[in-house]
Amino acid sequence: xxxxxxxxxxxxxxxxxAETPVLKGIDLRIEEGEYASVIGPSGAGKxxxxxxxxxxxxxxxxxxxxxGEEVETLxxxxxxxxxxxxxxxxxxxxxxxxxxxxxDNVMMPLLYCHKVPADAxxxxxxxxxxxxxxxxxHHSPGQLSGGEQQRVTIARALVNNPKIILADEPxxxxxxxxxxxxxxxxxxxxxxxxxxxxxxxxPKVAQHGRRTISLMDGRILEDRxxxxxxxxxxxxxxxxxx
Amino acid sequence: xxxxxxxxxxxxxxxxxxxxxxxxxLGVVIGIASLTVIVAIGEGAxxxxxxxxxxxxFGPEAFSVAAGAGRLFFARTKTPTTLxxxxxxxxxxxxxxxxxxxxxxxxxxxxxxxxxxFTRVYGVTPEWQSARLWKLSDGSFFTDEDMKRxxxxxxxxxxxxxxxxxxxxxxxxxxxxxxxxxxxxxxLEKKGVTESGFDPDDRVIVPLSTSISRLFxxxxxxxxxxxxxxxxxxxxxMEGVRQLLRKNHNLSxxxxxxxxxxxxxxxxxxxxxxxxxxxxxxxxxxxxxxLVGGIxxxxxxxxxxxxRIREIGIRxxxxxxxxxxxxxxxxxxxxxxxxxxxxxCALGATISFILKKFHVLAAKPTWESFVVAxxxxxxxxxxxxxxxxxxxxxxxxxxxIR
Numbered sequence: 001x002x003x004x005x006x007x008x009x010x011x012x013x014x015x016x017x018a019e020t021p022v023l024k025g026i027d028l029r030i031e032e033g034e035y036a037s038v039i040g041p042s043g044a045g046k047x048x049x050x051x052x053x054x055x056x057x058x059x060x061x062x063x064x065x066x067x068g069e070e071v072e073t074l075x076x077x078x079x080x081x082x083x084x085x086x087x088x089x090x091x092x093x094x095x096x097x098x099x100x101x102x103x104d105n106v107m108m109p110l111l112y113c114h115k116v117p118a119d120a121x122x123x124x125x126x127x128x129x130x131x132x133x134x135x136x137x138h139h140s141p142g143q144l145s146g147g148e149q150q151r152v153t154i155a156r157a158l159v160n161n162p163k164i165i166l167a168d169e170p171x172x173x174x175x176x177x178x179x180x181x182x183x184x185x186x187x188x189x190x191x192x193x194x195x196x197x198x199x200x201x202x203p204k205v206a207q208h209g210r211r212t213i214s215l216m217d218g219r220i221l222e223d224r225x226x227x228x229x230x231x232x233x234x235x236x237x238x239x240x241x242x
Numbered sequence: 243x244x245x246x247x248x249x250x251x252x253x254x255x256x257x258x259x260x261x262x263x264x265x266x267x268l269g270v271v272i273g274i275a276s277l278t279v280i281v282a283i284g285e286g287a288x289x290x291x292x293x294x295x296x297x298x299x300f301g302p303e304a305f306s307v308a309a310g311a312g313r314l315f316f317a318r319t320k321t322p323t324t325l326x327x328x329x330x331x332x333x334x335x336x337x338x339x340x341x342x343x344x345x346x347x348x349x350x351x352x353x354x355x356x357x358x359x360f361t362r363v364y365g366v367t368p369e370w371q372s373a374r375l376w377k378l379s380d381g382s383f384f385t386d387e388d389m390k391r392x393x394x395x396x397x398x399x400x401x402x403x404x405x406x407x408x409x410x411x412x413x414x415x416x417x418x419x420x421x422x423x424x425x426x427x428x429x430l431e432k433k434g435v436t437e438s439g440f441d442p443d444d445r446v447i448v449p450l451s452t453s454i455s456r457l458f459x460x461x462x463x464x465x466x467x468x469x470x471x472x473x474x475x476x477x478x479x480m481e482g483v484r485q486l487l488r489k490n491h492n493l494s495x496x497x498x499x500x501x502x503x504x505x506x507x508x509x510x511x512x513x514x515x516x517x518x519x520x521x522x523x524x525x526x527x528x529x530x531x532x533l534v535g536g537i538x539x540x541x542x543x544x545x546x547x548x549x550r551i552r553e554i555g556i557r558x559x560x561x562x563x564x565x566x567x568x569x570x571x572x573x574x575x576x577x578x579x580x581x582x583x584x585x586x587c588a589l590g591a592t593i594s595f596i597l598k599k600f601h602v603l604a605a606k607p608t609w610e611s612f613v614v615a616x617x618x619x620x621x622x623x624x625x626x627x628x629x630x631x632x633x634x635x636x637x638x639x640x641x642x643i644r
Contacts, residue, residue, distance in 0.1 A: 047644075056559065057640030076564050083639075084561025095556045095643065099258045111247050112561030156560070 001068055003163060003195055004030040004053060009062035011048050011218075022048045023059070024218035030197060032163065035190040035228065037198045037206035040215035046199045047168065049215065053197065054087050054166050055079050067163060084112050088157025090186075092169035094149045096141040102128060102152045103137040109160045127155040131185055147178025154185055164195045171205055183208050187228070248566055252573035255553075259546065266542050266575075267582040269535030270622060274586025274615045275593065276528040281611040282594040284521040286604035291513045294436060295506045302473040303340075304373075306504040307483055308465035313502060323462040324491050324500045330466055332486050338475040339468055343373045346453050347464040352446060353418040354406040361402045362445045363419055365453025373467060381413035381428030384449050388427075392451040396424040400432035400443040422457055424448065465504070476505075532618065535582065536626035539575050543630035547571065554634055555642025567635040575627025576620055583619025587612045 011023040022045045030036055040046050051057040052064060055071055064071045067086055074082060088109075089095075096105045107124035110117055117123060128137060131151040141149050150170060157165050167186060171179030187208055190196045198209060206212050207229040214222040256263045300306075308315075310322030325344075333342040346365035351358055364370075371383045384395045396417065403412050412426045433442045454461055470479045480503055487501050547554070554567055562570075591612070594605035 051640045051643075054559070056643060057638065080558070080561050080563040080566075083559060089559050091643070095552065095559070097553055097556060100254070104254075108557070109560040111251070112557070112563075112566065116243065116247065160561075 002029040002065075003032045003034075003067055004028065004197075005063075005065040006052075007063040007065075009049075009052060009059045009064060011045070011052065011057075012060045022218050023052075026062070026218075026220060028213065028220065028223075030164075030195065032195055033190075033193055034211060035187075035196045035209040036211040036213060037200055037209035038213045038215055039200055039203060039206040040221075041201060043217075044215040045218040046201070046215055050166060050168050050197075050199045054089060055083050080112070081114060084109055084160060085114075086163050088160065088162040088165045090150070090153050090157050090165060090167035090170045092172035094141065094146075094153050094173070096149060096152060096156075098142065099140055101138050101140055102133060102144065102155075105141070105152055106156045106159050109156060113160065124155075124159055127159040128152070130158065131155045145178070146174050147181055150174060150178070150182050151185065154182065154189075158189070164197060165189060166197050166199070168199045169201070170198065171200075171202070179205075244566065245569060248569040249573045249577075251557075252570045252577060255550075255570065256574055256577060262542055262546055263578060263581075266539045266578045267585065269538035270532065270579045270582025270619050271535075271586040271589060273528055273532030273535040273622075274583050274619050275589040276531060277525065277618075278587055278590030278607065278611050278615050279593045279597075279605065280521065280524040280528055282590065282605040282607040283597070283603050284517070284525075285608050285611070286594075286598070286606035287517050287521075288510070288514060289606050290604050291510055292506075294513075295509050300506040300509070301469070302506065303471070303476060304467060304469045305476060305480060305506070306465050306467045307487065307501050308504055309463060309501055311498055311500055311502060313508075315504065322500065323460075325463040325466065325487075326461060326490075327463065329487060329490055330463070332490060333466060333468060333483055336479065336482055336486070338470050338479045338482070340471050341369055341373055341469040343367055343370050343467040343469075344450060344463045345370065345465060345467070346450060346458055346460065346462075348458050350420045350457075352402055352406060354412075354415065357406045357408075359402050359405040361399070363453070363457065364445055364447050365450040365458065366447055367450050370447070370467075373469060376433075377431045378428040379431045380411065381426065384427050384447075389449045389451050392455055393449060394422060394424045394452060394456065395427040395449065397428045397430060397447040398426055399430050399445040399447075401441055402444065402446055403429045419446065419448070420457060480505075532622060536579070536622040539578060539623065540626040540630060543571065543575055543627060544633065547630055547634045550634075551637060551642050554637055555639055555644075558637075558639035559643060564635040568631045571631035571634045572624070572627045575630065576623035579619045579623030579626075580616070583616050586619065587615055590615070 006026050006028040009023055009026040010021070013020045013022055026049065038046055038049060052059050055066065058072065066082060069082065071079070071082070097108065103121065103124050106127055107120050110120040110123060125134070125137060128134060131154050133148060133151055133155065136144060136148060141152070144152065165186070170182050170186065174182060183205065186196055186198070196209070198205060200206050210228045211223070211225045213220055309325035310319045327344065330342050330344045333339055344367060348363050349360060350363045351360050368384060368386055368389055378397070379400070383397055384393065388395050396419065398412055406412070406417060407415070412429055415426050416423050417426060430443065435441045448457060468479065468483065470476050484499065488499065491500055493500065557567065591607050594607040597603045597605040
């Protein structure tokens with residue numbers, strides 16, 4: 001059973017009475033443990049695809065089955081639960097709660113769990129240590145560098161042990177050094193068995209995955225499997241070493 | 243559990259946006275403070291009037307029936323002659339009546355040596371003093387024996403005592419009331435002039451038997467003070483007295499009462515009618531200010547939601563339901579207004595205390611007003627918080643995260 005199964009997904013936005021088709025029939029399957037990149041120029045429909053994949057918005061038509069659940073049939077509470085338990089988001093703009101300590105930011109998904117774990121704080125701390133930020137628990141986003149903030153968002157995405165990490169331009173706001181660091185962490189997570197989907201316009205970032213889905217004008221132009229060019233065995237990764 | 247978590251998140255949100263929280267709180271503080279102060283002032287005025295009424299010998303268990311149709315102290319006929327001692331005896335025989343104290347009253351000239359004054363002369367029975375709880379500053383009250391002998395003894399109020407005797411001790415001296423000489427038996431303690439200008443000390447008390455046969459030469463009574471067994475019996479007794487007097491006075495079913503009741507509540511209403519109108523207006527004004535406080539909360543919340551749209555989106559991304567967002571923002575507005583309500587109560591209590599302490603106004607804060615204010619402020623938060631909270635929850639996560 002595919003983790004993500006999309007069948008003829010169409011998304012059309014309505015603005016000022018005019019219909020703007022953004023996705024024009026996407027068929028896509030992503031299996032558990034895959035490391036896929038969705039690549040395409042701006043306006044290709046990458047972000048829209050991600051919002052649908054992340055259960056943040058619904059398609060105009062088509063079927064989306066996430067981990068065996070028909071997303072269209074879910075109500076708000078069920079959708080929220082799916083987002084909470086199955087998906088971990090990493091955003092280009094980090095989207096951390098301003099003024100809130102790193103550990104509290106990371107703990108947030110656990111607070112919205114169906115059953116809040118008793119060791120939520122402990123898990124948040126462990127998650128931050130996994131991304132090498134064990135020494136930054138009580139810093140607020142304003143006190144952290146861009147790279148550190150993105151690592152906090154990865155810790156937050158991981159904390160509830162979701163099946164999929166959805167990363168939207170994870171290196172977009174970072175310099176090359178910090179970008180490389182973030183990608184190293186994502187590579188490591190995939191090696192540990194996590195399904196990762198990266199949305200990017202940057203071919204170099206896309207190459208980290210073992211599958212590249214090229215999007216153009218709302219259609220899949222190419223779906224190519226390849227070796228991950230930057231999967232380095234035995235290289236000093238920060239992930240898991242903190 | 244979810245509610246508790248959302249409450250925590252709400253508190254965190256308020257703590258993060260301190261200046262907005264303060265602004266929202268301020269509106270409610272002002273509304274609630276003015277509301278509680280106004281209520282306290284109203285209560286204070288009422289307490290003052292009540293004290294004055296009980297000073298008149300009206301406990302909650304007592305009322306008066308006065309001769310002549312009319313209302314309270316105002317008879318429509320000049321000298322109604324309908325109320326008699328026979329009525330008093332019948333009233334005393336009623337099972338719920340503890341005491342019935344009759345009295346006659348006329349204004350007369352009083353003379354001592356070269357001094358003279360015009361004062362109200364009351365003919366009463368000896369139980370008058372215990373019923374009125376009016377102590378003497380000098381001498382003694384007249385007795386049952388004086389009553390029986392129709393003795394020519396008088397007890398002076400502080401005002402005629404001062405006017406006639408100056409520094410001299412009046413007790414034992416002879417004064418002339420009208421054409422009759424009386425020996426002064428005692429002097430009543432001074433009560434002081436009321437706010438309305440009435441001087442309760444301007445009186446002289448003589449035995450009722452004496453006033454009937456020697457001074458006024460009239461048998462009819464001015465009024466009867468009736469003390470019931472306990473306050474719950476007042477209504478029942480009043481109705482009984484009404485029936486009894488109508489029967490004694492041979493009134494047909496069509497005739498109106500030829501007597502009137504004077505009750506503490508009646509006096510209270512009469513005295514406070516104007517004050518209450520003013521008070522109502524002030525309460526209305528402060529309610530409006532509370533309303534404005536609520537609107538301020540709503541506006542700031544709406545602005546705040548626009549600013550915190552990203553936060554809402556992030557929360558939704560990581561599993562917050564619509565109801566979580568609604569709860570969080572609703573808790574914020576309720577908490578703000580409860581905070582404002584509490585601070586407003588504290589401020590109101592402080593202002594009331596200061597007003598009282600420095601004798602500006604007789605403010606009397608009551609715990610009921612604070613409970614009402616508290617509930618009211620929470621309600622303001624709830625009512626004015628619903629719209630922004632629902633708006634926040636209705637935002638689609640897709641759009642909030644962009």
